[in-house]
Amino acid sequence: MEMGAIASEKQMKQILNYIKIGQEEGAILKTGGNRIMDRGLDKGFFIEPTVFTDVNQEMQIVQEEIFGPVVTIQKFKDEKEAVELANDVDFGLAGGIFTNDGARALRVIKKLRAGITWINTYHPAFVEAPWGGYKQSGIGRSLGTYGLEDFQEIKQINSNMNVGLTGWFKN
Incomplete structure (x- = not known):
């Protein structure tokens, strides 16, 4: 797997907050969830790839876009339910x-x-x-x-090449 740094400290903190919220809402943190501070990565904004299980549709980590190395794994019974769950978000x-x-x-x-x-x-x-x-x-x-x-700026140009009265205005 290849993974890069988070774009900013502000975004990193936001992602770490989502991870905290996921745990508080009862999702099971299977792996990851921490800032990486070893291997010389303490000079950048790195977060371990993070996996949550036992999530439900109402959880914030399911409903919102996290934009970080976080995935939620959600069970479904059939294809129809999988599509319904995937589409039942605002994003x-x-x-x-x-x-x-x-x-x-x-x-x-x-x-x-x-x-x-x-x-x-x-x-x-x-x-x-x-x-x-x-x-x-x-x-x-x-x-x-x-x-x-x-x-681009789109412009409509109307032209009458037959100069004279157009009949639009009364004489």
Whole structure:
């Protein structure tokens, strides 16, 4: 696994606070959850990859975007419930499906309310394709031709090349 530093001390503290909240809400911390201070990493903002189990849909660590090395593992009884749980949040930046069943993967991924999705991989992106979320995740799209629109001002130009009365105003 490759993992980099957290972008800022403020973000690192926010992630560590989410980890604390997860424990207070009753989620089971299976691994990680701490700032890495050894191996010379004390000069940066590093957090151990963190895994929570025994979570439920109402927990803050399930409902919100943490933007850190934290994953929640949630059980579901069937495909329908998995999609319902995944979509029952206010955010929808990204999602992934891991399965050997290609038809199921396409069926489920089409139902996810997320702006960027993956099947049997996670996180590669292409600059030619739009990047952005659904619901309360992000504003607009970046990358691809969609991303160029943020840097353009669109203008409508109407022209009458037959100079004279247009009939719009009374004489």
